[in-house]
Amino acid sequence: MACSYKRRVDARAYKHYTEDTLKTAVNQIVSKKISLRKASRHFGIPTGTLSNRLNKKHNIKPGHPPVFTDEEGKSFVKHLQVVGEWGFPFDNFDIRIFVKNYLASKGKKVPQFVNNCSSTEWAVLFFKRYKDQLTYRTCQNIKRSSCSIS
The missing domain is CATH 1.10.10 (Arc Repressor Mutant, subunit A)
Incomplete structure (x- = not known):
């Protein structure tokens, strides 16, 4: 899609x-x-x-309504920022599992998600939607020799 x-x-x-x-x-x-x-x-x-x-026809927004409310999306962003500050950055797969666990805890079933797990496309669009607050970074491991110098 x-x-x-x-x-x-x-x-x-x-x-x-x-x-x-x-x-x-x-x-x-x-x-x-x-x-x-x-x-x-x-x-x-x-x-x-x-x-x-x-005649007030066609006044609704086209397309499928969003799965999560703005408040839920902002709480996801806040959670990702806190976890990132702790040193555990989330990638696309991690945010998908986080969302699946959130839906399971709320007892919510989303028909668009297979097995109630969001798609990779949804995760990419989530990061795109909140790109001013979230950045996607990859970690780089340092060598033991560099680590022991400090």
Whole structure:
């Protein structure tokens, strides 16, 4: 399952307007200053889009809802930071096992996760989502000769 889609060069263009112009057009239609069709022509917004916005259709976010809430994600980040300070850095596999144990302790079953264990893709996207707070580092072992010098 691919997460980052690349748009084809020859694909048709969508949304030639900004969110501000859409809000302005809807406000003028609601205040009866301009009709729906005139607003469509004036602002360059399709009539269907204006109609849907006026009738409050399609107002939910597309895509699957997130598995964890923002608070849970932030608590995961805080836990990873504390464990990293202790000298036990987590990698993708460790965060997946941590999440599986968290779900088991809460008694939660996530149908998207096989055996209630998140995928590697989920772990990569988790680190990407919190990249300003988490960094991925690999440890380097030091030789015994360097260790004994101190």
